[in-house]
Amino acid sequence: MEVKREEKLQEAVSDILKSYEERGELSHLEGGTLPNRETIWGIVEDLLKLLFPGFLEGTMIPRDDIAARTSERVSSLERRLKGEIEKGLRFKKEPDAGVQERSRKARAIALKLLAEIPAIRELLAADIGAAYEGDPAARSDEEIILAYPGLQAIAVHRMAHVLYVEDVPLVPRVMTEYAHARTGIDIHPGAQIGRRFFIDHGTGVVIGETTQIGKRVRIYQGVTLGALSLPWGAGELLRDKKRHPTIEEDVIIYSGATILGGDTVIGARSVIGGNVWVTESVPPDTKVFLKKPELVYRGGS
Amino acid sequence: MEVKREEKLQEAVSDILKSYEERGELSHLEGGTLPNRETIWGIVEDLLKLLFPGFLEGTMIPRDDIAARTSERVSSLERRLKGEIEKGLRFKKEPDAGVQERSRKARAIALKLLAEIPAIRELLAADIGAAYEGDPAARSDEEIILAYPGLQAIAVHRMAHVLYVEDVPLVPRVMTEYAHARTGIDIHPGAQIGRRFFIDHGTGVVIGETTQIGKRVRIYQGVTLGALSLPWGAGELLRDKKRHPTIEEDVIIYSGATILGGDTVIGARSVIGGNVWVTESVPPDTKVFLKKPELVYRGGS
């Protein structure tokens, strides 16, 4: 019995090892370590602490310690970010000249993200203001920072976007998946998003790679800013094209609305009603609602 | 090179420290420790173990040990709950008189929640009955407790609601975000929810702060019980008003339906069909469905 078990285990192992050779694309056994999801998610958590000091720690940071604490954090983040970015850069279509050049570049990009932190905090302060103004259930800035998934998603996006612009493969996408897994909000790191952005509730929101969003835009749960349908195999042709909509400033998009297509522009100050499906541009200052649907009311017995 | 790196790091740190001063609302560096998300989420996990003993531990609790184990759990939870509630109470608009009064009050509220556990278990037993009756895929009570996200969300809500009623800032909202992050079900701790409540699947469900739900209500994934739209800046006026609907007893609401507005009442025993968008009251014993939409069928080549 025990012998039979050993045999079966051995057989399973040898079949799995054979499969590792035959299906090489599912086995990353050469070509250098890949960016690591756990490591990147840990970096994201520390970046959030750097963005909002005192909000995510268990105890108060004494004012005397804040300089030393920040210095340590920045230094640790630089080292870890550099490591993951360096691993990511190996996956560029046209890889950099050599190991040293890649190392240098990875360090420069890590430092760039850290140098952007104050500017990102400026943007997030405006986002928090928009959340407070937009949601009557919000009681304080503290509540928004501690408990609003939309803020978490936009904070991670604004950082991941810096790496996307620097053309780092894999790492920014793994960063935004941190937020997607926790909030149900799926913002591609390529999306360009203006100041004072507010996502309420947020579960089910999808914002595609080439979306452009102006200032003071507010969206609700289940909103998709996506690409038009495409037949099997057309993917390759559309890579790197603008496939997702443009949302101008001061637009509000209610829950479950879907806006598709790279040429679709929602004009400034327009309002898109709940569940509306839009694949064409909407002029500025327009309200678009579903015609009140005919509901069938059937009385009881 | 190494020198340049040090310089750049130092520059980043000093810019970040400057930003901490300038954007004080994003830097919690004074005024006492905030309620901590990790701590509160750990408390929620232990509260769930207290609610469902034997279900979430890795090994059997010997019957001889259950009294001692429960006593330890309750004592530890009281201490930790008291700590977080006390931190929360600092954020009341009209804070309590002093440190001692706040400490006393925090302890009383922690004890109140623990004293409510048997009553909450009564409610959850009824919720589990409703899940078993409502979902043909359910095989046993054990499966519902171990694997139904809707039950997890309602269990956390019923506990967070106790703290909401006691007017504790921040803590109840962070508690329900534990469930939101894990289940995609976003129930505000203020919502009032009756016995035998069942949410199936649940991803994308939103239940707003002033919602009232009667007995034996069943809802599906993607249902929103929300507020009517509001223009920028109207948030302040609506704070503390009833903004979300009332759902009377024995109502069923199918997936993707949206019911909005504080004056909207769905009458007892009514059925709201999938994807229906309702902003007006519905009488009792009514079935509301979308008129069968005109579908465009286009044959193949």
Place this chain on the structure above:
Amino acid sequence: MEVKREEKLQEAVSDILKSYEERGELSHLEGGTLPNRETIWGIVEDLLKLLFPGFLEGTMIPRDDIAARTSERVSSLERRLKGEIEKGLRFKKEPDAGVQERSRKARAIALKLLAEIPAIRELLAADIGAAYEGDPAARSDEEIILAYPGLQAIAVHRMAHVLYVEDVPLVPRVMTEYAHARTGIDIHPGAQIGRRFFIDHGTGVVIGETTQIGKRVRIYQGVTLGALSLPWGAGELLRDKKRHPTIEEDVIIYSGATILGGDTVIGARSVIGGNVWVTESVPPDTKVFLKKPELVYRGGS
């Protein structure tokens, strides 16, 4: 004061203990240890590492080590899987003869799942190909494995389904909840899903227990493949009946579409448009879209 606290704590404990007796169905205090969620989720994480070696570890696996590493992993997984499956088998309606028989059966099922790993890798290679082809934002296979929630959900499903077919209670359902909690994609382990399956974005997707899906099917976020409505109490009658739709090969289903009913068949090569609600069969080679809804456009002030 301190005395009063002790008294109140003691009272809470004794009321909770009483509730444990009275509400026995919420207290698992006898009948053997239940399958444990944490343990099963840890197993799922290790199974994913076994499926995709080198993708989820923090460092490169040296080629020399891969055989030893795999052997260790398989052996550890066999032991842990066997333990959880054995606990699950206690919950069968007609339990196996005795402890030894259950132990033997649990081991055989654990070995079966491990023996299926190469075949599951074959299926996942095809799923990855479908994702790359179907999503212009995908840059590489590595990105899909590291960052696509749809792939994670289908990988977990394909493993859980093996245990479902072997009629193991509880464990497969807890496995798919691992994916549901992380991705918002709720696939019941009973669903039968063909090759080259791709779910894009995925939050809010629900695929019911008796769904059948053919080859090369693509679905988007918010799609429900569900059961028709049922009145309270009808659950028991429908258990073990086919309640969910059949999707034939090469079908595409866009975001937010809902397809319900056990007799509903979506014919091969058909396309179901966004937000469409289907409760009747659709012939092959058909495109079904919502009639362009009448939108109400209201200009600005």
